[in-house]
Amino acid sequence: MYLPHSFMYGIAALSLAISQNAFSADANNVLRVGTSGDYAPFTYKEKGAVTGFDIAVVEAVAKKIGYQVKWEVADFVGLFGQLDSGRIDTVANQLSITLERQQKYQFSQPYEFSGDVFVIKQDNNSIKNIQDLAGKTVGVGFGTADERKLRSLLAGKNVTIKTFDEDPVAELNEVVLGRVDAYYNGAVAVRTAIGRAKLPLKLLGKPAAYDEIGLPFARNARGQALASKVNAALGELKKDGTLQKISLQWLKADVTKKN
The missing domain is CATH 3.40.190.10 (Periplasmic binding protein-like II)
Incomplete structure (x- = not known):
């Protein structure tokens, strides 16, 4: 039709x-x-x-x-x-x-309000504060707000910053293996990762900064x-x-x- x-x-x-x-x-x-x-x-x-x-x-x-x-x-x-x-x-x-x-x-x-912390080896007694990170290497997530804050926090302190693009457990293992001296991330995230993987790590003092999520x-x-x-x-x-x-x-x- x-x-x-x-x-x-x-x-x-x-x-x-x-x-x-x-x-x-x-x-x-x-x-x-x-x-x-x-x-x-x-x-x-x-x-x-x-x-x-x-x-x-x-x-x-x-x-x-x-x-x-x-x-x-x-x-x-x-x-x-x-x-x-x-x-x-x-x-x-x-x-x-x-x-x-x-x-x-x-x-x-x-x-959420998130506190950021440094994580070091459980038996590390030489790093007690941010000043002790001078001459050390610190890991952080690539492209994160934590990376920008860390660079500002450690500016002029002779610290090498190494970035990673992996899950928190893999990044924390870099500290365990001695490839970095410390790792920087949110307290809740690192506590959870340390507990789940039973890593021999500890948090360094109180949060160095806080984030609003x-x-x-x-x-x-x-x-x-x-x-x-x-x-x-x-x-x-x-x-x-x-x-x-x-x-x-x-x-x-x-x-x-x-x-």
Whole structure:
């Protein structure tokens, strides 16, 4: 049967509109989140899925705002590229809220306050403070906020900084093997890694610095809208005690406020 071009065009336009509306509805109810899945106990893989503290926080936030989470697992160094290209909406990977990052991204309010520490061998009695690191080699995660803070903290102290792009246990093993004299990372992460792998290491004193951990969003309409919703949800989850429960479950401590 012959159908006029105008009729066919109308059907095509209607189909396109339905398709676009369906895509829009799907996009508006799915939170695409990037994570490395290799940073226990915050984000790691188990039975084919990602799990951990950051994962649980995002899932709780998504539930509060009526969204489903679509997880995208990639190397840490590539997560910001995915955020910049619009492939993901945010990153859940223990991201510190820094002035440099805030110039480019809109961050949620912090959902964790993390203290950074130096880790040394259990039997090392020669390093007792930062000054004792002079002439030593210190390891840190490549491209992390910790790396930038460490370089600032040790500036002018004659310390060699060696960067790594591996999981915390592998990086801590560099200290055990004597390839670096100390390692710099978040206290919760290193305590967990030391305990899981039973490494002969210890923390050097109190935290040298503190981080505020949050979720970054692109500075566009979608990013700003999501950031607003996520902020409101985090506020409610803090108020009703949900965030504290998640923290105690995964980290055995309440890191949702400054201690």
